[in-house]
Amino acid sequence: xDLGDIKISLLLASLIVAATPILLAALxxxxxxxxxxxxxxxxxxxxxxxxxxxxxxxxTGSPWVGFLFSILGGAAIAFIFALVTQIFRANQxxxxxxxxxxxLGLSSLLGHxxxxxxxxxxSDLHIPILSEIPILGVILFQHDPIIYFSILAVAAVYFLFRxxxxxxxxxxxxxxxxSAHALGYNVIxxxxxxxxxxxxxxGLGGGYLSLVRVPQWTxxxxxxxxxxxxxxxxFASWQPFRLLIGAYIxxxxxxxxxxxxxxxxxxxxxxxxxxxxxVTIGVLVFMSARRSRGSLEAPxxxxxTFFGL
Amino acid sequence: xxxxxxxxxxxxxxxMRVIGVTKEYPGVLANDSVSLDLERxxxxxxxxxxxxxxxxxxxxxxxxxxPDSGQMLLNDRDFHPKGPQDARSKGVGMVFQHFSxxxxxxxxxxxxxxxxEAFQKTHLRSRINSVSEEYGLSISLxxxxxxxxxxxxxxxxxxxxxxxxxxxxxMDEPTSVLTPGEVSDLFVVLRKxxxxxxxxxxxxxxxxxxxxxxxxxxxxxxxxxxxxCDPRKLSAGKIAESMVGNSFSNPKKSKIKAGKVLLELNNVxxxxxxxxxxxxxxxSLRLHAGEIIGVGGVAGNGQDEFLGLMSGELSPxxxxxxxxxxxxxxxxxxxxxKKGLLSAPExxxxxxxxxEMTLTENTLITAEHRMDLSKNGVINYSKARSLSEKIINxxxxxxxxxxxxxxxxxxxxxxxxxxxxxxxxxxxIFVVNQPTWGVDAAAAASIRxxxxxxxxxxxxxxxxxQDLDELLQISDVFCALVGGQLSKPTDTKKLxxxxxxxxxxxxxxxxxx
Numbered sequence: 004x005d006l007g008d009i010k011i012s013l014l015l016a017s018l019i020v021a022a023t024p025i026l027l028a029a030l031x032x033x034x035x036x037x038x039x040x041x042x043x044x045x046x047x048x049x050x051x052x053x054x055x056x057x058x059x060x061x062x063t064g065s066p067w068v069g070f071l072f073s074i075l076g077g078a079a080i081a082f083i084f085a086l087v088t089q090i091f092r093a094n095q096x097x098x099x100x101x102x103x104x105x106x107l108g109l110s111s112l113l114g115h116x117x118x119x120x121x122x123x124x125x126s127d128l129h130i131p132i133l134s135e136i137p138i139l140g141v142i143l144f145q146h147d148p149i150i151y152f153s154i155l156a157v158a159a160v161y162f163l164f165r166x167x168x169x170x171x172x173x174x175x176x177x178x179x180x181x182s183a184h185a186l187g188y189n190v191i192x193x194x195x196x197x198x199x200x201x202x203x204x205x206g207l208g209g210g211y212l213s214l215v216r217v218p219q220w221t222x223x224x225x226x227x228x229x230x231x232x233x234x235x236x237x238f239a240s241w242q243p244f245r246l247l248i249g250a251y252i253x254x255x256x257x258x259x260x261x262x263x264x265x266x267x268x269x270x271x272x273x274x275x276x277x278x279x280x281x282v283t284i285g286v287l288v289f290m291s292a293r294r295s296r297g298s299l300e301a302p303x304x305x306x307x308t309f310f311g312l
Numbered sequence: 313x314x315x316x317x318x319x320x321x322x323x324x325x326x327x328m329r330v331i332g333v334t335k336e337y338p339g340v341l342a343n344d345s346v347s348l349d350l351e352r353x354x355x356x357x358x359x360x361x362x363x364x365x366x367x368x369x370x371x372x373x374x375x376x377x378x379p380d381s382g383q384m385l386l387n388d389r390d391f392h393p394k395g396p397q398d399a400r401s402k403g404v405g406m407v408f409q410h411f412s413x414x415x416x417x418x419x420x421x422x423x424x425x426x427x428x429e430a431f432q433k434t435h436l437r438s439r440i441n442s443v444s445e446e447y448g449l450s451i452s453l454x455x456x457x458x459x460x461x462x463x464x465x466x467x468x469x470x471x472x473x474x475x476x477x478x479x480x481x482x483m484d485e486p487t488s489v490l491t492p493g494e495v496s497d498l499f500v501v502l503r504k505x506x507x508x509x510x511x512x513x514x515x516x517x518x519x520x521x522x523x524x525x526x527x528x529x530x531x532x533x534x535x536x537x538x539x540x541c542d543p544r545k546l547s548a549g550k551i552a553e554s555m556v557g558n559s560f561s562n563p564k565k566s567k568i569k570a571g572k573v574l575l576e577l578n579n580v581x582x583x584x585x586x587x588x589x590x591x592x593x594x595x596s597l598r599l600h601a602g603e604i605i606g607v608g609g610v611a612g613n614g615q616d617e618f619l620g621l622m623s624g625e626l627s628p629x630x631x632x633x634x635x636x637x638x639x640x641x642x643x644x645x646x647x648x649x650k651k652g653l654l655s656a657p658e659x660x661x662x663x664x665x666x667x668e669m670t671l672t673e674n675t676l677i678t679a680e681h682r683m684d685l686s687k688n689g690v691i692n693y694s695k696a697r698s699l700s701e702k703i704i705n706x707x708x709x710x711x712x713x714x715x716x717x718x719x720x721x722x723x724x725x726x727x728x729x730x731x732x733x734x735x736x737x738x739x740x741i742f743v744v745n746q747p748t749w750g751v752d753a754a755a756a757a758s759i760r761x762x763x764x765x766x767x768x769x770x771x772x773x774x775x776x777x778q779d780l781d782e783l784l785q786i787s788d789v790f791c792a793l794v795g796g797q798l799s800k801p802t803d804t805k806k807l808x809x810x811x812x813x814x815x816x817x818x819x820x821x822x823x824x825x
Contacts, residue, residue: 168424175414175425182412185376186426187396303416 014258015142020216022254023153024049024208024225029232029239029246030156031077031204036236037164038197039177039304043099044084045205046229047106052077052206053213054110057117057220066125070149070210077206078199080106085198089191092308103229111222118220125149125215149211154247156204161243173197177302180309190309205229231280238287241301245290253283327352327479327511328373328391328404333382335368340712342368344535345382350480355502355512357522357543359555360532361752362724363710366515369532370482373513374406375399387479397428405478407469407486415458419468422457426472436475443474447501461612463494470501481505482513485750487521492610492778499525517724517752519548533557548753556754563761563786570788571601574772575622575653575741580631582617590614592621594631595798597791599741599772604763605801606787607776609816614796615745615776616658622743622774623655624648635741650681652740656730658749658776660723664730667719671711674718675700675733682737699736707732708755723750728759735762742766745776760786780812792816 028045035042042048055076060069084102087093127147134144164170173193176183180190212228213220231253239245256279264275328350335343342365350356360366371377373384375393384391386402393399396406413422423440424431437453444451449467457465466486473481483502487495502512502525516522522529522543529543531554539554576599582592592614599605609615620626621633624645632641635651645655657663665674676696680686685696700714707728711721718726731747747763748756764786767773776793777783783790789801792815799815 168430171417171421171425174417175421178414178416179412182414183425185396185408185412187375187398187400188425300416 012138012141014262015255016145018251018255018258019142019146019150020254021258022250023150024212024216025228025232025235025253026157026247026250027149027153027208027211028205028229029235029250030153030160030243031201031208032232032236033239033241033243033246034160034173034204035197035201036305037177037241037302038173038194039180039302039307039309040088040194040198041095041099041306042081042084042102042198042201043096043233044080044102044106044229045232046225046227047103048077048080048202048205049106049209049212049229049232050110050223050225051080051106052209053224054114054117054209054220055206056210057122057213058113060122060214061117061120064123066123066214069122069214070207073206073210073214074203075206077202077204077209079202081198081202081205084202085195088308089195089198092310095306095308107223114220114222118222120219122214122218125218147215149207149215157243157247164243174302177304180304180307184309194309205232208232235283235287237301238284245287248290249283249287252286253279256282325352326350326385327387328513329385329388330369330373331383331385333369333372333379333384335372335377335379341535343372343379346532346535346537348530348537350511350513351528352511353506353509354528355506355514355526357526357529358513358515358532359517359519359522359529359551361555361754362722362728362750364532364555365535366532367484367722368535370406370484370513370515373399373480374404374482400426400476400478401428403477403479404482405473405476405480406482406484407466407473408484413457413465413468416456418454418456419451419460420453422468423453423472423475427475439475440471444471447474447504448497449501463490463497466490466494466498474505478510480511480513482515484515485517486514487516487518495521517750517756519543519551519753522551523548531555552753555752563757563764565764565786570603571770573598574601574636575599575774576634577622578632578634580621580628580633582621582626583629584617590617590796592617592628592796595621597798597801599774601770601772602767603789604767604773604775604787606783606790606804607774607793607798608780608783608790608812609778609793611778613793615793617796618793618798619655619657619743619745619776622653623657624653646681649678652682653743654678654682654734654737654739654741655743656734656745656747658745660726660730660749661719665718665726668717670715670717671704671721671729672697672700672714674729675703675714678733679737703729703732703736706736707758724752724755727751728755731759731762735766738769739766739771741772741774743774743776746778747775748777748779748782756782790815 028049032042032045052073056069056073059072060066080102084098087098088095125147127145128151130144134140164174172188176188176190176193184190209225212224217224235246235249239249260275260278263270264272326349330346330348332345332347333343334345346365346369358366358369368377372379375395375398391402393402420437424436427436440453449471451464451467451471457468486498490498506512514526526543529541529551530537531539531541533555543551577595577597580592580595584591590613607618617626621628624643624647627642632639634640635648635653640648640651661667666677672693676685676691679699683699685692685699697714703709704711704714709729709732710725721729727750731744734742748759751759760782763773763775775783775787784804784807787804790804790807791801792799794816
């Protein structure tokens, strides 16, 4: 097989770009699920973040303002979910699905007149010295700030749950909300906050999609990225660094198969397009099969509504 | 003289005074103007039947529930906790009935979650170790809580509570899940704490425990305080009477002649598939009509597996089971139920009852066929509902109705319901594990009486219990279940504490008699 036309270092660099929207959304969902809430509306929050950021960028000319609005947009949609599931105690699965449909519909309504426009470019941030390293510099240190942020955020979430009291409290609420309540923690408030943070992450991921990865607005442009993010959280067994690996594998294989398709390889296109999903799931299943169980299980209160005492 | 009086008044001064606290839930007046004095350095009992309002009262004191009216004084100062954290910071700690622990987290994390002020990991670790050493509450900090025994879990809760240096510790039915050995260890700790000046508010149903541990008892009934007494000076019967409001008779065993063999186990063995399961080894047993067999033994010796074998949930790896002459070795629970073998497992929520379903639905689950609650697959809800109501009334289950969810009932009330549901179906053979677990004295007596009545009507009954007094009171024949082996049946009347102890501790129960 001739891969000569595909430059490996560039491929690796762009796989990070391809993976970042999913990584961001999945990281947000990880935090949410750790507190015991299952928000299936990731897709809806992402695409609303995408259009909110896109419109803001077009109107102001600044991608930074765009990203801010992506974050706010994602959180705003998440707010509806939080209100419905935490305050009015609606079923999380149904509310999440509704959120996805709502987000998709609302974004195509808002984005109607924005199709086909190109947003202001978001410049890369070449890190001095490090970006000069041959190969590695191209792969890792010539990206835009959002990518650096996403990697730092993975580390931050990892340490949050490992070393910080706040992380422990979030985990406790997700493990057993009755016990957490009995100890005096405000389950509803903690979950409400986590849902907003999760929405902000998903919105940012969506914004990255419409402002950097593509970059333009098309209806339904998330194309299932939110669902991939949801699946990644489960397959990564709620561990941030596995999420990173999973997202990058997914991004990598997506790009690779696109390149292979372009090369005109004699493999069925349908097979190639399903390969990212299969490879990602395969790798993550393999990783979780090797470790002892227990630490890999879902939060015990996941998806359950807290009714108080 | 004056000094002496001052000293005694200081010693007997109240730490906590509850004055006229009232709390109303929709449809129930849980606490009706309740008053209580908790004295410094004493272990004081809070007594009452299931649903008398004890739990509501302690939740109010611990800040989990806000009272509608009334006043509380802590060291003569107004005490209105905004929440548990506030209560803890003011010196009120609580050890819960259903432990408030997180299974997936380790012991250290569980304790850390109960700490309100900032801490350093190493510093907190050494504090935990010093507290657990001082009171002989051994715990290992890095174990995952889900794998620990009830006794170990309780020690974690107590350590977590003690780390806050509370003046008052509330214990909600602390011994209901403990083995006798763990209970006496706990009492040593509690007495030591009280001697150091801590006040302990102790909730329990077990009157003998209270008589040996507590110097004062406050008795509640239907949300009000009906009596305050010194439990050491009263008999258990007298205390029970004031709890219930009228005298109740202890179950009476009438002489029954054992009839034909109804259930027969021949060399039944089972390899347990559960992680912490106990294998059953070569059990043989003959159960006659009208006979009650008591199976004693410390929890975790194969009780669950033994019950599962008889109910049909587990199929034996070896041996055969005959029900009234028919081979039922490989029949499941539904088929066995149809043939008249009913069972009530120990774990109420999740095993005996589905927590998220209503009482009516829970009735349907076990009584559908025997009580004709469905026809051609269509459920007759009105019949199921009236049957549930009958169960609720006959065992005085305190609930807002047959439509309430199983998980909304208190432990003791659900237990009454679960037992009543089987008894009302007139079983030919009834197998029950821990029939009176967490049930108050009067209700326990009534459950035992019903079991005796059932035997009198010709049913064969297996009672698995950790309460030896209960077994001695109602069973005709006693077996010990140790390490998955059943000892030879012994006539209960021929047992004395010594032979009983020998039976229960023998590692080779099969040959003990």
